[in-house]
Amino acid sequence: MVNAKDSADYVKNLASLCQENDKIEMQLYSKYSVKRGLRDENGKGVLAGLTTISTIYPEKIVDGKVIPGGGELRYRGIDINELVKGFVSQNRYGFEEIAYLLLFGNLPNEQELARFTHELTQRRTLPTNFVRDVIMKAPSANIMNSIARSILTLASYDEKADDISLANVLDQSLMLISVFPMIAIYAYHAYNHYDQGGSMYIHNPQGNLSTAEVILTMLRPDQQYTKQEAQTLDMALVLHMEHGGGNNSTFTTRVVTSSGTDTYSTIAAALGSLKGPKHGGANIKVTQMMEDLKAHLPSEYTEDDVRKYLTAVLDKQAFDHKGLIYGMGHAIYSDNDPRAAIFKRYVSKLAQEKGEQAAKEFELYALVEKIAPEIIASKRKMYKGVSANIDFFSGFVYEMLGLPKELYTPIFAIARIVGWSAHRMEELVNAQKIIRPAYMEVTEDIAYQDLQDRI
Template sequence: MKDSTETILFTNTPKINKLASLCEKNNAIDKELYTQYEVKRGLRDLNGKGVLAGLTNISDVCAKKIVNGEEVPCPGNLYYRGYNIKDIVNGFLEADHYGFEETAYLLLFGELPNDQELQEFHETLVERRTLPPTFVRDIIMKAPSRDMMNSLSRSILNLYTYDDKADDTSIPNVLRQSLNLIAQFPMLMIYGYLAYNYRMGEDLFIYAPSPELSTAENILMMLREDRKYTKLEAKILDMALVLHMDHGGGNNSTFTTHVVTSSGTDTYSTIAAAMASLKGPKHGGANVKVTQMFEDMKSQLSDWTDKDAVHQYLMDLLDRKAFDKKGLIYGMGHAIYSVSDPRAEIFKKFVKQLATEKGCEREYALYEMVEHMAPEVIGEKRKIYKGVNANVDFYSGLVYGMLGLPPELYTPIFATARIVGWSAHRLEELKNVDKIIRPAYKPLAEHREYVKLDDR
């Protein structure tokens, strides 16, 4: 039974609700004022074009081309250090090796590694796949969180305590810290998840990463009690890590990395801030929402192949009558891509293969139906300023489910990949910019005379 202190701390009381009403009343801003003052809400215009806030060599998101002097939407392309992501993926698939380490090298150092450089980089990561003595016992096992992103952020912040040069922001030191975190992240994620399950009454098993295995293989091995996985499973998880590794400097968590880095703070605080951003359901948490939406859809539909029933469910989603009543079809649409998301296109080619291996053809068919139907439904209900297409989150949740990954780890898997991009952008910010990021906000409140307490 909860004591009175815990009840006060974790329950909304009438006093809190009253103050919340006052908070809502005095924080409301007329939406028309954003248009009047030409404020770019979300730092982008109605067409999704972002406000230019920086320069980067790390990655490029292309969704338009110039035709007759005008910008027109085109199939999306993603470039890492100038290389098309499709060519990168085809390259490591044809060579039949895992791509995470090779792509991480490219993003961090700006060049594709040769065989020797790739082997040395792999060895560098292997050397750093370790945690400080007693860290698992003293940090991860104590008060494990039901939310893995919060648990991971806490672990990252605690690593600061063990680093004698935690506040050194020189490039060599930040690179050292970044390589440590990239190597340690899968362990922090898996151990945090297993620790919470142990607190919930499940058996505890903790495996050390294997030096012979890739990052994707180690994730599957450490997560499964029998340590077994298929090559197709590891290959698809590896591909997911590559596709999620970076996405330009303007996505929310990477921009957070630039903003926090510009303040001069340490690497651990910077990555924890990026984690907080990625956790949001509009960013890295979107794939969890997609799977939850489909679970609700399957529970509501007696026949998953009934197009009319699926159409009606999607209409109900937009009308705020179904699922979480937010008016969204999760996994559809992107801030930049209007014709196609190249990551989703690459991923989809392998999703069907995995669905066949796992006996999930019905689920895949439902996802494919919604992918084709949703843009039409959204166009019927709303005025849209650019095309709507499936983004990478649309299929990633389905893939993770077929891989047997728990939903609690969907966003942490995203973070396992994106920490490479965050590290690259942090290093780029430190090298090139020595100015704190501080955009302007227009004040609207009228100036008032202070009234003494007795006169109020």
């Protein structure tokens, strides 16, 4: 019988060996010009590939001068602001239209959009007894892991799982885009019922609903939602759908795709990447930080009270003592994340609909958004500007929508599966070469010792 404490101590001692023997001196990275994180010293990403799917401009330069607030995001060459204005001005949901654009390279006409939307609707179905036998059998608080397990299991139901012809990969991708909301919401309900003692609702998506409406109807016991709620969630999905080939989960998608493996394994790997708190899990840290801030503010707080708290956070004296103001700054953008600027307008509208308390909380978020960059700039060596990113507001929106925290990152995945699918197909069309960067060994050569001679 295994002695649990003895085993734990043994593993702890071995971990200390890893800590000691795996440590690489930081100066060696500079000595050998290693781009840590595949970024140079100014934070610019190392060029690792080409794409037609989306483009990120950290700033706009006119006549050699940087234009403040000039960050841009383009889907297939079209500015995200123009895309949003297009469907919002006609009071339409945007997820399906923008998904078509990212997957196929052009905006659909009315007939193409209707046919594509119908196709996604028809594919919102899981294999017989899949919910009972897979999703409900091993509920977990970590919904991202539950989704990954479900995706890998779906391969068992696909007779052409390993077929990586473009038509088959597209067929698989459309299916996954359609069922991701179902898998995520059902996984949450199973966890909430079996682990938390709550009620479990298995609502089947009905009618020709948008993806945002599907999420809200499956999640809520009464299946009711307002137009503003659905539009705000739809906007979150559009803005999270794609963000260039260099973000961690999309790069993972392309790396794994380049090995020639199947769609299910590729998307499971991307999910593992997105799950990390430095990537898709960041919005949870924002809401936790803001909750801690509210707990430390007087009922009638001032801007100076907020400033003192944020300063303490940067000085590692408050919140999680990591020295980070979450939701501020981005690896690419400097003083403007265009997604955050768009999303903020919807956050404001939803807060007004939700009432006085939500409106007051929005004011606090807006205040932090205003003063955090000033404090960061005064206390950190900056190579570029800093501003709120989309994660700063998304957690607050999900909270107003009544989404449980366990679903914050899965909502991101429900959107980003579109971008992953587009990049997977582009990689299959163009690369034909496995992605394999170089690593340099920096250990000294050591002579082998016989077992009896080792101390």
